[in-house]
Amino acid sequence: MTQNNDKQPSGIGNFFRGLLRLIIAILIGLIIGAALYAAGAYLFSEAIIPTQQNTVALSHIDQRVNEQWVLLQQRNDSLEKRLSNLEVQYTQDLDRITELSAVQEEITRKLETLITDIGNLNRKLENAEKALAALEKNQTSLSEEQLGLQKNLDELEIDALIQPIYLDVQTIKTMQQINRSRLYLLQDNYGSAKTELELASTMLANLITKASFKEQDLLLLWRARLDLAISNLPAHPELANDDLEILWSMMSNGLLTQPTPSPETIIETPQDEAQPTGTPTPAGTPEPTPIPTATP
Secondary structure, three states: OHHHHHHHHHHHHHHHHHHHHHHHHHHHHHHHHHHHHHHHHHHHHHHHHHHHHHHHHHHHHHHHHHHHHHHHHHHHHHHHHHHHHHHHHHHHHHHHHHHHHHHHHHHHHHHHHHHHHHHHHHHHHHHHHHHHHHHHHOHHHOOHHHHHHHHHHHHOOHHHHHHHHHHHHHHHHHHHHHHHHHHHHHOOOHHHHHHHHHHHHHHHHHHHHHOOHHHHHHHHHHHHHHHHHHHOOOOOHHHHHHHHHHHHHHHOOOOOOOOOOOOOOOOOOOOOOOOOOOOOOOOOOOOOOOOOOOOO
């Protein structure tokens, strides 16, 4: 009996010990499982989810890069087309500027020729004035023929000789102003172009006051066309350029005036009269100066 009683507590103890071990094993398994779950959740949140997010972000970035690349290609094509058009326009403008520069040089050359002719005419006028002074000095001793010479000299209309040349010179100067304005129009400098045209309009206004009635009609037509070009600046430069083209074509023909040649003056000394102390110098006949035609 005593041995059975001793063995009975030992079996119960073994049971409790086994149960305790089982509980401990279960707890350890739960702890390990919880640790593994926590580690898996941590790895999922810290590694897998960011990786997926990065993949999506990279996909979006790749899409945006492709879109930007297509847009850049389109802009590049557009810029190349614009650059090509600008190069063509630059070449055309350069050709027009070269042509206008050549025209301006031709006008300048003709203006210099006119200035030279005016200088020659002034020298001839000075000679005529000197001859007139000599005639006036010896007026008391001149014969009737010499008095006739004095009358002829008085009838010389120097202004009538200079008038056509003056009108042509002023016309060419006005055309130079218009030419400068056209150069400014090519450079899109509409303010300076309008200023040059206003100066040209002022020059035409002064020219009208010195022209004949027939010439005034033509000058008024020129000024009307010039005022129309001024009114189109700076809002409508193309229309202004067209008006200037028409005006240039009109002015290139000039006023179509020819200088009036002065009558030749002949000094005759009577054979039966003594020569006076101062021999009068015959006045040379001023030669008409040719009027150049401006080339537009």
